[in-house]
Amino acid sequence: MIKTTTTVTNPIIWADVPDPSVIRVGSTYYMSSTSMHSMPGCPIMKSEDLMHWELVNYAYDTFEDNDMHNLMDGKHIYGKGSWATSLRYNDGTFYLSFSSLDTNQYYVYQTTDIENGPWERYVIPGLHHDPSVLFDEDGRVYVFHGNGRIRIAELTADAKALKADGINQLLLEGETEGMGLRAEGCHAYKLNGYYYLFFIEWPRVGNGRRRQVCYRSRELLGPYEHRIVLDDHLDYQNNGVAQGGLVDTPTGEWYAVLFQDHGSVGRIPCVVPVSWEDDWPVFGIDGKVPHSFEVPLPQKEAKPLVASDSFEYAANKLALQWQWNHNPDHALWSVTERPGYLRLTTGYTARSVEFARNTLTQRTEGPACSGVTKMEFGGMKPGDRAGLVALQHYYGTVGILAGEEGAHYVAMCVKGDDGEEVAVEKIRYEGNHIYLRIVFNFEESSDIAHFFYSADGEAWIPIGYPLRMKYLLQHFMGYRIGLFNYATKTIGGHADFEYFEYEKRN
Known part of the structure; x- marks a missing residue:
């Protein structure tokens, strides 16, 4: 009926x-x-x-x-x-x-x-x-x-x-x-x-x-x-x-x-x-x-505004829930170059994720939500930074910092007083893939984001500190969760994201 x-x-x-x-x-x-x-x-x-x-x-x-x-x-x-x-x-x-x-x-x-x-x-x-x-x-x-x-x-x-x-x-x-x-x-x-x-x-x-x-x-x-x-x-x-x-x-x-x-x-x-x-x-x-x-209107099925993505696409066209931060450079991203992965390639240098082109975002939702991704970073170049971001004027990131001679570090970063990206905690990381997670809590205006990483997607390790999220008019937008990869030294590196898994918590 x-x-x-x-x-x-x-x-x-x-x-x-x-x-x-x-x-x-x-x-x-x-x-x-x-x-x-x-x-x-x-x-x-x-x-x-x-x-x-x-x-x-x-x-x-x-x-x-x-x-x-x-x-x-x-x-x-x-x-x-x-x-x-x-x-x-x-x-x-x-x-x-x-x-x-x-x-x-x-x-x-x-x-x-x-x-x-x-x-x-x-x-x-x-x-x-x-x-x-x-x-x-x-x-x-x-x-x-x-x-x-x-x-x-x-x-x-x-x-x-x-x-x-x-x-x-x-x-x-x-x-x-x-x-x-x-x-x-x-x-x-x-x-x-x-x-x-x-x-x-x-x-x-x-x-x-x-x-x-x-x-x-x-x-x-x-x-x-x-x-x-x-x-x-x-x-x-x-x-x-x-x-x-x-x-x-x-x-x-x-x-x-x-x-x-x-x-x-x-x-x-x-x-x-x-x-x-x-x-x-x-x-x-x-x-x-x-x-x-x-x-007095017949109830219809709910469709998610924010959604998970396995990046399994036949053509280089993303699902509607995704939006780029500013105009994208379409030559520098692909879901078909390596089927089943979103590849983000660096084409510009940037001083922080806030100025990183081709950051791919979705909304966050209350009362609480979380996003998880598995990222492969063997293609990154020294100085590259890639991972997950809680994006607003006062942002927080969790991801990989590529160092010299093949060294990689997992780090939680925030925006510093001078506008540069600052590593709150930075740990040497071995391997070529990592799982990253951000958990958002908006209930009763708690407005806190927590950052985690994992080597296997099972045992999650907190990193850095909880971000006190602030709605600031510099962006005039609610916090978004995003996937990013940008260069600070040399362009041409890439990071591959195998999936984005989203969960809303009531």
């Missing part, structure tokens, strides 16, 4: 899926998210019950090719890249747009097949901060954007460029009194004869947490009235659940998909019931974000 309802439990994904933008097309929901420096970027996920999401596509493999995006000459796009996306569907076409702080440009991607592409890209000069696209019923298209000072700009009917003689003006001013973060993260809708604009704001006064606000007007250009529609948190976290938009069911129920900052694991999405009173949206149950509730 098919279950006709689904229990939504918050968070719906206990991993870094920030700035969610959700639409419904027929009975299927699609969600896009911020991806910044991870490539491919702008992940597309789908669901039929709002609880169980599957990764199905990305909007692009890379969106710029320059030194910053390629981690060259000490340059990077950490904390920049693609920010909050706006996902929309109109007349058979899907539209995904975002702005990038490092290029100061606004990007619009379009496709008629969101799960398979291809996507066409259009670039509009000028930063349109946290954009939200609105297709009005009269055929005109607008983008709302800004921080505090919210602007409206009119796009051409095909949403490929700014309309030359279209509207382009300041629309409204967010609250200023006592505000730390003024209105941003716009999600715009036309419903019930009103224009609705949803924002996040963060007052310095009161409970000190972020909240969701709604502006509405019967006229596009206002005036707009507004009210706070949600000021609540989830569980023991005081961080407010906010920033996101609305979506309905085929039978007319309404929900908001928002997110909450959750320490070093990142920004985690939540679903909140929405009702209507006097054409105002009412978020939550008695103003609270429920831990769980029923939605």
